[in-house]
Amino acid sequence: MGQMTTRTSAPAGSALADHLTSLVEETFGAADHLRRQVESLLGPHAVSADLAAVRPEVTATLGGLITGAGVITTPLADGLHGLEWWMGRSPAPTRLALDLDPDGDDFSDIGRQQWFTVPRDTGRRHVTGPYVDYVCAEQYTLTFTVPIVRDGTFAGVAGADVFVGDIERILRPAMRAVGAPVAVVNKQGRIVAGNTAHHITGSLIREPHIRAALLAGVAQTLPEGVTLAPCGGDLPLAVLTWP
Amino acid sequence: MGTDRASARSVVFAPLDPHSRAETVVRRLSDAITFGLLADAEQLPSESDLAAQFGVSRVTVREALVSLRHQNLLETRRGRGGGSFVRAPADSSLRARLSELSLPSLRDSTDHYVAIAGTASRLAALRATPEDVKRIEDAASGPPHRVERTFHLDVAAAAQSARLAREEVRFGAELGTLLWSPVIQPDQATCDPRDEHRAITAAIADGDGDLARRLTEEHIERAVERLVNLHLTLVEP
Known part of the structure; x- marks a missing residue:
């Protein structure tokens, strides 16, 4: 994950990266709130129906950028997954x-869904996407999930969904302000939003040296003048700026 | 690949792949009954013969027969001359749906679907990461319509297109169970649909959009041909 080690003097795109970081942290904050609610509910004899108690918290999370939110647990005492995931407003x-x-x-x-498996396998929060979420809203989505832990073991995820189109709209003024071709990308080089037709949402950065730099996640200017400004913390997102 | 009545019938009793269970036996027999490949009042082979033919245990066969009885697709008579007998439903869903479809509308729907799935494959070849390819490769198991649904949905997702994925879901609900019905799948010994999936996936992994599109179009067109042939056998007097 990216570490903020060698950020050079305010590289192009770093303000955009900061803006994105605060949006993402706010979304993770909502997911983390749901996680705490659920963890306090999950006694040793909890059954799937008990999760209904978090429903008001879940639906209160919806709004603003967040178009879907909720919790999914591993099977509980009744052998069923707890599922309280809500969409819309x-x-x-x-x-x-x-x-x-x-x-x-x-x-x-759900064993094939990154938003579930990565927190399960790493014990850490995860940004899934941009991806086509055909399980929930059938939209192009970013999903932010955090692991739920009970007695030291993984017990499910709490999370929030944001439509990629909404992120693009909200970042548009900041992208324009960069005054150069710019793209918000994930660690795999998938473009979340860009301000040129060449770097349109959903397309993939192909250049191997840029892809390698994204995986490294360190702020730097690459040989051809492409600047990489990673988002803060462990977020697998970055801003690329072309000269 | 022609699907005349006799070869379609032989597929009804072809050995099952190891992932399948009673559910697949149920689906294969219920599709065969609703398509009319097994006639009303026809006696099914004995439990032990069915178990041997499907390559499953007698317990699995028994479980499947119970389920078919609950669906009123089978009747069991006891004693001498007893056994399991087909009860063709008066207005069976699949058969009715298939024979009510006009060939022009079937052609139109599948043309549309070929366009959707072919384009999804081409875009996936341009946009898939190695992780996306791995996802497509992790084939689902189960009856063919479910394997196909998962495969094509994952390809549309790798294309990064929510609209194409939604069209996949819509087609799956409209015609998927007909097009990929187990009774009209090719003989797995000569032609495994998963080989076709693997070839499409390899083209996507290579970034060869034109090849991925062509292989996908051919994959679906072969299934359409089998469905049309079955349709023609059903509407014949």
Whole structure:
């Protein structure tokens, strides 16, 4: 994950990276709030129906950039996953119904979903996407999840969804202010938002040296003059600026 | 690949892949009954013969037969001359849906779908990361319509297109269970659909969008051809 070691004197795009970092931290803050609520509920005999108690907290999370939020636990005392994930806005949010039965025709295998598996496998928070979220809202989405822990072991995730289109809209003035071709990308080189047709949302940075720099996640100016400004903390997001 | 009645019937009793269970037996037999490949009042082979033919345990077969009885697709008679007999539903869903479809509308729907899935493959080749490719490769198991649904949905997701993914979901709900019904899948010994998936995935991994699109189009067109042939056998007197 990126460490803020050698940020040079206010490189191009660093203000945009700071703006993005604060948006993301705010979203993670909402996810973390839900995590704490759930962890306080999960006694040794908790069953899936007990999660209904966090519903008001979950639906209160919706709004602003957040279009979906909730918690999904590993199977509880009744053998069922706890699932309180809501989408849309107040006053009429909709509850996500997931077919978690492996034999069902519409089975959603959360074991194949990064937003679930990465917090499970690393014990750390994770930014999934941009990706096509065909499990929930069928939208191009970023999902921010944190692990839920019970008795020191992984017990599920709490998280929030943000539509990529909403992020693009909100970052547009800051991207324009850079005054050069700029793109917000994830660690794999997937473009979240850009201000040129060449770097449009969803496309992939192909140049190997830029991809390598993204994986390293260190603020720097590359040989051809491309500047990389990583987001703060452990966030797998960065801003690229072309000369 | 022609799908005449006889070869379609032989597929009904072809050995099951090891991931499948009673559910696959149920789906294969219920599709065969609703498509009319197994006629009303026809006697099914015995439990032990079915178990041997499907390559599953007798317990699995029994479980499947119970489920088919609950769906009123089978009737069990006891005693001499007893056994499991097909009860063709008066207005069975798949068969009714297939024979009510006009060939022009079937062609139109599948043309649309070929355009969706082909373009999804081409864009996936341009936009997929190695992680996306791995996701596509991690094939789902289960009955063919579910394997196909997962595969094409993951390809559309790798294309980074929410709209194409939504069209995949819509097509899956409309025609997916017909197009990928287990009774009209090719004989796995000669042509494994997962080989076709692997070839498409390799083209995506290579970034060869034109090849990925062509292989996807051909993959679906072959399935459409089988479905049309079955449709023609059903509407024949």
